[in-house]
Amino acid sequence: AQRVTQPEKLLSVFKGAPVELKCNYSYSGSPELFWYVQYSRQRLQLLLRHISRESIKGFTADLNKGETSFHLKKPFAQEEDSAMYYCALKPSGNTPLVFGKGTRLSVIA
Amino acid sequence: GAVVSQHPSWVICKSGTSVKIECRSLDFQATTMFWYRQFPKQSLMLMATSNEGSKATYEQGVEKDKFLINHASLTLSTLTVTSAHPEDSSFYICSAHNAGRPSYNEQFFGPGTRLTVL
Numbered sequence: 001a002q003r004v005t006q007p008e009k010l011l012s013v014f015k016g017a018p019v020e021l022k023c024n025y026s027y028s029g030s031p032e033l034f035w036y037v038q039y040s041r042q043r044l045q046l047l048l049r050h051i052s053r054e055s056i057k058g059f060t061a062d063l064n065k066g067e068t069s070f071h072l073k074k075p076f077a078q079e080e081d082s083a084m085y086y087c088a089l090k091p092s093g094n095t096p097l098v099f100g101k102g103t104r105l106s107v108i109a
Numbered sequence: 110g111a112v113v114s115q116h117p118s119w120v121i122c123k124s125g126t127s128v129k130i131e132c133r134s135l136d137f138q139a140t141t142m143f144w145y146r147q148f149p150k151q152s153l154m155l156m157a158t159s160n161e162g163s164k165a166t167y168e169q170g171v172e173k174d175k176f177l178i179n180h181a182s183l184t185l186s187t188l189t190v191t192s193a194h195p196e197d198s199s200f201y202i203c204s205a206h207n208a209g210r211p212s213y214n215e216q217f218f219g220p221g222t223r224l225t226v227l
Binding site: 036042043044045046049086090093096097098099100101102 | 134140141152153155156167202204206215216218219220221
C-alpha cells in the first residue's frame with residue numbers, strides 16, 4: 001500500500017535559517033512525488049514536483065529512491081513561508097494523490 | 110489557467126437536510142475529479158474518485174448512499190451530503206485532474222466548502 005509520512009507536525013525556525021521538511025514514502029513502483037502548500041485561508045496549491053526538478057520560491061526537493069524520501073529544503077526561510085506543507089504521492093496516471101499528514105512551518109521574525 | 114471553483118464556499122444546514130456542493134473546472138476539461146474531506150488541523154482524506162459519465166469509486170469507509178457524487182459533464186462534479194448530521198461537519202475539497210500538457214498529471218484544487226450541520 002502507498003503511504004506518505006511527514007514526521008513533524010510543526011516546525012518552527014527563525015527567519016534566515018535553513019528549513020528542511022521531511023517526507024518519506026512507501027510504494028512498490030515508481031511514484032510521482034509532489035509538495036503542496038496551503039497558506040492561511042487559501043486553497044491548496046502545488047509547490048513543486050520531482051519530475052520538474054525546479055526551484056520554486058527558493059524551495060527544492062530531491063527524490064532519493066534509496067531512502068524513499070522527498071525532503072523539502074530552503075536555505076534561508078522567510079516569514080511568508082509560514083504555511084502548511086503537504087507531501088503527496090501519485091502512484092500513476094489518473095490515480096488520486098495520497099497525502100501525508102502535513103507539517104506546519106512557522107517562521108519567526 | 111487550470112482553475113477549479115467550488116460552490117458554495119460555506120453552508121450551514123439543519124440536521125437531516127441534504128446539501129449539494131458543486132465543483133467546476135473553469136478552463137479545462139476534467140475527466141476525473143476527486144473529493145476530499147479535511148478535518149481541522151488534519152490532512153486531506155480522499156473520499157471518492159469521480160469519473161465523467163460513470164459511477165464514482167468510493168474509498169473504504171465512505172458511505173456511497175450518504176455522499177452522492179454525480180459527474181455529469183467534463184467540467185462539473187457534485188457532492189450531495191444526504192441527511193446530514195453534525196458529524197458530517199467538515200471542510201470538503203474537490204480536485205480536478207488535468208491530463209493535458211504542460212501540467213500533465215497535475216491535480217488542481219478548489220477552495221473548499223465548509224459545511225456546518227446544526
